[in-house]
Amino acid sequence: MSTLSRQHRKRRPAHETSTARGLRLLSSQTVEDNHRDILHEREAGKIEEKNGRIKNLVREILIELGEDPKREGLRRTPKRVERALHFLTAGYQQNVKKILNSAVFDESYNEMVIVKDIDFYSLCEHHLLPFYGKCHVAYIPNGKVVGLSKIPRLVDMYARRLQLQERLTTQIAKALMKALKPEGVAVVTEARHLCMMMRGVQKQNTVVTNSALLGVFHDDRACREEFMQLLGHRQMG
Numbered sequence: 001m002s003t004l005s006r007q008h009r010k011r012r013p014a015h016e017t018s019t020a021r022g023l024r025l026l027s028s029q030t031v032e033d034n035h036r037d038i039l040h041e042r043e044a045g046k047i048e049e050k051n052g053r054i055k056n057l058v059r060e061i062l063i064e065l066g067e068d069p070k071r072e073g074l075r076r077t078p079k080r081v082e083r084a085l086h087f088l089t090a091g092y093q094q095n096v097k098k099i100l101n102s103a104v105f106d107e108s109y110n111e112m113v114i115v116k117d118i119d120f121y122s123l124c125e126h127h128l129l130p131f132y133g134k135c136h137v138a139y140i141p142n143g144k145v146v147g148l149s150k151i152p153r154l155v156d157m158y159a160r161r162l163q164l165q166e167r168l169t170t171q172i173a174k175a176l177m178k179a180l181k182p183e184g185v186a187v188v189t190e191a192r193h194l195c196m197m198m199r200g201v202q203k204q205n206t207v208v209t210n211s212a213l214l215g216v217f218h219d220d221r222a223c224r225e226e227f228m229q230l231l232g233h234r235q236m237g
């Protein structure tokens with residue numbers, strides 16, 4: 001089967017689309033993952049050297065909570081929390097240009113590129129509690145493609161900030177739209193929020209789903225359905 005034209009692909013029934021040749025369906029579990037974590041840690045380390053104040057503030061919080069920051073188990077906690085917070089928000093020190101631009105290539109390939117099941121961990125900006133889950137990203141190139149390992153890195157960059165799931169989803173989509181000027185970008189995130197699970201409504205198994213659909217994914221129902229089918233989802237907002 002040869003590469004299908006855009007028009008051709010649009011007319012095909014949705015149930016056939018997953019057989020399209022040339023579809024790049026990837027899992028994010030690559031060696032690159034370890035590499036990027038090491039990089040993040042290094043970056044986080046640099047910031048930490050500049051700023052030792054969080055440690056003292058965490059110590060104050062422990063006291064306010066009625067704890068004794070001098071007891072053995074807590075003695076090194078402020079330092080650890082500071083380090084963790086720098087790591088978890090290292091996305092503030094990164095930008096899209098740095099991550100993507102060295103890996104954007106001219107390419108005439110114009111089938112849907114999809115990267116599924118990118119794990120992400122973020123902090124909700126309302127409670128500073130984690131929300132975490134999977135992110136799925138697809139785009140249809142229009143002359144430019146990006147190295148696939150860069151997409152999980154982009155997700156990490158936005159996830160490692162104080163976030164709302166809706167904003168995280170939109171930011172990833174808009175960044176790709178801007179950098180690649182593709183025919184369209186689709187991003188879906190599915191996440192569990194500890195602020196819902198541990199407190200408040202205590203809904204243990206609620207998974208919140210958000211999507212951002214730009215370009216043809218927004219305008220063309222068939223395109224959107226193809227994407228959702230590839231994700232194995234039945235419904236679409």
Ligand SMILES: [Zn+2]
Nearest residue numbers: 124126127195
């Ligand atoms: Zn929250």
